[in-house]
Amino acid sequence: MATAVTTRQQQQRAAELNVIARKQRSLWKDALTRLLRNKAAIAGMIVILFAAFVAIFAEIRIDAIGLHFRLAPYDPVADQNTPKALMEPIWTQAFGSKYTDPAYIMGSDQLGRDILSRLMFGSRISLIVGFVPVAIVFVIGGTVGMLAGYVGGWVDNSLMRFTDIIYAFPDLLFVIIIVATLRGTAFGDILGGLLLIFVGIAIVGWVGLARLVRGQVLSLKHREFIEAARCIGATPTRIMLKHLFPNVLAPVIVSVAFAIPGAMLTEATLSFLGVGIRPPTPTWGAMINEGFVVFSSTPWPVLLPALCISIVLLAFTFVGDGLRDALDPRMKL
């Protein structure tokens, strides 16, 4: 008998929980519906998925099972060093170009390397640089901002002072100084300089996110639901993770969505200025930099990577715009 009552109670409770659970999800579900209705955001996502597909399957090599698959027509790094340098894309044949070769769909650069293959491999760097530093920024900026806002004290003070200093640097300038000066060190050599770029972007980037989270937490921490949680004896850690974190997530997601193209842009700019990832690793920014020498004789080695950067950056911005509109319809800009 007793068990039956418990069961009924449990059932009732489960039903209640279900209702609450559905209510909690509906905010995100709403946002998702709004996002999926946004045509520009959908187009952006398709472009990003396509870029990710190309980046992953540009080359897959797992020696253990003898798998070697390459979507890209050629190796992007080895100089072909044939007389077939500076070929133009095959479609230019229609406009009377004599310098085309069916082997090079999008032409070749001054070292005879296939542009299509280099573009495909370049998408890897761009996407990795888009996501990894932003993940670091999310973890560090989120944690520091949360602590500064909720606990306050010296964390808050040092965050604010540090932000004052960082804000006095134009952010790109700071990344350039970090990357350019530490390139020669052993640390700057790891992954061909990729790690240094991650760190450079993250060091500058986390401050903005920390400030954002801090501001949100400051405005939330005196609300009733936080006080209620404190009253029933929730630990500060629990309040921060279970109560504050979900509530600051929406603006954080928006900020992160815009940080991704920001990081990609920074990498492209660094590579363009010649302080990015070491050649011959293909990145779009570096391809522009290298191709600029021959720009007046053939524009394709520069135009094609420039086009790729533009399209992918726009795709990320459209998704970011869509996320912002979906998560906070009031926040129109």
Next chain:
Amino acid sequence: MLRYVIRRLLLIIPTMFFVALITFSLAHLAPGSPFDKNPNRPLPEETIARLERYFGVDKPIPEQFVIYVGNLLRGDLGNSFVQRGRPVSEIIGQGIGVTAQLGVQALLLALAFSIPLGIISALKQNTPLDYFSLLIATIGTTIPGFVTAIFLIYIFGVSFHLLPFVGWGTWQHSIMPTFVLALGPGAFLTRITRASMLEAIRQDYVRTARSKGLREQSVIVGHALKNALIPVATIIGPATAGLITGSFIIESLFNVPGIGRFYVLSINGRDYPMIMSTTLLYAFIIMIANLTVDIVYGALDPRIKVS
């Protein structure tokens, strides 16, 4: 108000100190000497030693920093390592006019196209015109200046030979750099103007102005726009920072002899005094711009209390 301004001005000093400290430490963290750059034609040991002694880079780094700050306070920016010991102040003095001209031109151009575009876009919300200007604004904020510059150089410089794209001198030289530099901040300003105008035209005072029978033109210009431009004014601070970061890429790309190009050259050449001075100069300009914006903001909008 005066106390606030003085306090903010004084805050610049410690911030500048830390900017100097961070830049100095980073610049000197790099291994090796700034004088052994050419691996194909290495300098003899004693020449490097003499050069290092001459420029004072053989001393311990903390001591170098103290010397540097001491000289800086006396107005001595040091001598360039790369440009045959020319004083840094001379190099900066030579380039700053060009950079300032380019920056001011770009800022004016940005304001000239962004504010009308933002207003029209807000007044014709959700029309093709609005979508068009939003698209332009999105492209302008998203696509980096050097990529836009490449497309422009290809169209106007290489294909049609309409504009020169290397060097500096005539007014034609400054067209493309100015436009490219203006595009990013301008696009951002367009979005801000639009958003702020959209908010303003829904306010009660606009409804009041309209219901008391004012002409539409004076409702928009005299009432809505006046208030809508306040947030726009605050963006000039970040826009200045954007112009500065933009300038050293655009100047390198178009071969414009401003400080931005020298800056990129000095970083690649490990020219410590140049790196330090330019960074400090940039930081100083940005801090002054931000301060000005905060003061102007308080003066424009009595609802904002400066504290």
